Amino acid sequence: MTLAPDAIISGLKALLGEAGVIADPTAMTTYLTEPRKRFRVPAVAVALPADVAALQALCRWANANRVPLIPQSGNTGLVGGQVPLSGNEVVVNISRLNRVREVNAAAGHMTVEAGLILDEAHKVAEAAGAMFPLWLASQGSARIGGVLSSNAGGVQVLAFGNARELTLGVEAVLADGRLYNGLNALKKDNTGYDLKDLFVGAEGTLGFITAATVKLFPIPEAQETALVNVASPEMALELFYMLRERTGSRLTAFELMNRFGVDLQLRHGLLARDPTASVSPWYVLAEVNRMKGGVPGALQAALEEALGAGLVTDAVVAESEADRTLMWAAREQMSEVQSKEGASIKHDVSVPIGAVPQLIAEGTAAVERVIPGVRPCPFGHMGDGNIHFNFSQPVGEDPKAFMAREKDANAAIYEVVQRLGGSVSAEHGIGQLKRDLLKELKDPVALDMMRAIKAALDPNGIMNPGKVL
Ligand SMILES: Cc1cc2nc3c(=O)[nH]c(=O)nc-3n(C[C@H](O)[C@H](O)[C@H](O)COP(=O)(O)OP(=O)(O)OC[C@H]3O[C@@H](n4cnc5c(N)ncnc54)[C@H](O)[C@@H]3O)c2cc1C
Structure with missing residues (x-):
């Protein structure tokens, strides 16, 4: 049986100090309000451990006392994984674990703690002369721990992969408080099961990610970006195949939207006029990276060829950073403008x-x-x-x-x-929003394997109970 709320709060304070615990309902609000405001369940408290050792002590205590814990980083998740489900949980926000442990731009990796904001991680990489290519509209608030735990994607997955593919190693606190040190910068490591991949995408059900070693890449010299009119999704697909053939892994983005989406931008968003010279039922936003010493104009040349072959009907190539920013802003505003309709x-x-x-x-x-x-x-x-x-x-x-x-x-x-x-669920995960759907649609053997892993790593079921499984 779990402890009474008062006993949980005093237990937490004994472990983390007054500064490490929020128990006042009003002060807890920001930690309990998720972006879509679909889930509104209170928590017993919000815990803010100051470092990895404090988090280990918290897990040991919670495991012994069967206190359910909800890992939380930036609280931008869209499926309710980071907020309470039944009201008897403690939300454990790891934002205080936000140190940069090591950056090696030349070798292409850095090790940062889970509480580092994604935007900050970008800046740290850039200051060292490298790029961490995981870009999301929520990057000003999302933190590394949450990004990895939800295996987030974004706008350059095409070229660089999602969070899983960008992760070389993970450090995690297990439900019983033990520390799994899987931090390494190895591209090759065939010494048994890939344990880091258990934590990436686990949505906080197997333990707390406390730090990660992630891949860095050289910063491109320039981006070539275009908005392209296509007659149909079939034509967009043909264009994609062709651009990939011409530009290979330098093709970093290939985004689709329909005319209704552009109409919404014109009605409610940033676009003051039609983005291309003629109206089209479908549009593609394509981007190609040009590395140092590369020849400019690869995207333009490929699009001219596509125009000649009848794959596209019109295109506008960004001529300035301002043009590019506007194209991307229009794409990233889609959810916002839709909500105004x-x-x-x-x-x-x-x-x-x-x-x-x-x-x-x-x-x-x-x-x-x-x-x-x-x-x-x-x-x-x-x-x-x-x-x-x-x-x-x-x-x-x-x-x-x-x-x-x-x-x-x-x-x-x-x-x-x-x-x-x-x-x-391609990007956002399962959380509490799609849990029943997963039960219905996922292969039963896969579900059994997931339950077995969960039972092995969290036998008392204290890690984010009721989420995912
Ligand atoms: C405007 C907007 C745009 C978005 N765009 C994208 C997008 O393009 N692509 C995409 O994939 N997603 C997108 N998302 C959703 C995306 O999942 C989150 O933005 C981000 O990856 C979650 O990071 P977070 O730090 O906010 O995690 P949280 O919301 O705090 O947590 C997310 C999940 O991870 C778990 N978790 C958090 N921290 C830890 C930890 N340290 N250890 C273990 N588990 C943990 C939580 O329990 C929860 O299940 C978007 C969200 C918003 C609001």
Whole structure:
């Protein structure tokens, strides 16, 4: 049996001091309010350990007393993994573990603590003359521990991979307080199971990530960026294959959006006029890195060829950093402008890249059958096969009536995703939002293996209980 709330609070204070514990409900609010405000459950307290040793002591005590702990970093997660589920948990925010332990730009790695804000990690790398290529719209608040635990992606996954592929080593505190020191900068290490990968993407269910060694890359000399008109997702796919052939791993982004998305930008966002000379049903934002000594104009040349081959109908290449920033700002504003158009139903799904056009066609038709008049707004990382498959409410419809059909719309999309061999969570994870869905859709043997790993590392079930599994 777990301790009473008062006993938990005094136990925490004895371990972490007054400065390391927040028990006042008002002061806890910022730690309990997640970005989409879908989950509003109180916590017993918020704990803020000052260092790894304090976190170890906290875990030892919580494990002995069966006190459930919720790891939290920047609190930007979108599936409710970092906030309470039942109200008897302690949220453990690791923002005070924010030191930079080592940077070796030439060798291409740095070791930082889990509480370092992603933007700060970018700055640390840049100051040393290197790049940490994980860019998310939430990077001003998201922290390394949360980014790794949710295996975040972003806009350059195409070239550099998601958090998992950028992680060389992990240090973690286990549920019983032991420290797993998996920090290393090895590209090759075949000494048994890849334990760091257990923690990356585990959403705090197996232990606390306290530090990580991540990959750094040379800073490109320039980026060539273009917004391209394409007639359909099929044409976008052909363009993707062609650009990849011409530019290889220098192709860092290939983002898709439809005309409705651009209309939303024009109505509610940063765009004052149409981004290209002619109106198009679909647009691609493509970017190519140019390294030191590289020849300029690779993207322009490839797009001219694509124009000649009839793959694209128009294109505008950024001529200045301001042009580029505007193109990206428009892309990154998509969620925000959509929210100004009324209620929306959202899906973060992936399929093999070749199936993206089919996903969009069949997913759109399926949801239109469920909600006539719905306005599809699919956008995102087409180059990774990952589409944020969103839908805006029909014009004039009551938002509540629209959202009442969310479950049916979800079922329609997930049926298509499953049939195409895709995933119902490409970037954001499972948390509490998609837990029941995982139970329903994931291979039962895979679920058994996940439960066995959880039971082995957290036999008392104190790590983020009820999340993911
Ligand atoms: C505006 C916006 C844009 C976003 N864009 C993207 C995007 O492009 N790509 C993408 O993949 N995601 C995106 N996200 C969601 C993304 O998951 C988070 O932004 C980020 O990766 C989470 O980091 P965080 O520090 O906020 O983690 P939190 O929200 O604090 O936690 C996320 C999960 O990790 C666990 N966790 C946190 N810290 C630790 C730790 N130290 N040890 C173990 N477990 C831990 C938590 O329990 C929770 O399950 C976006 C979110 C927002 C609000």
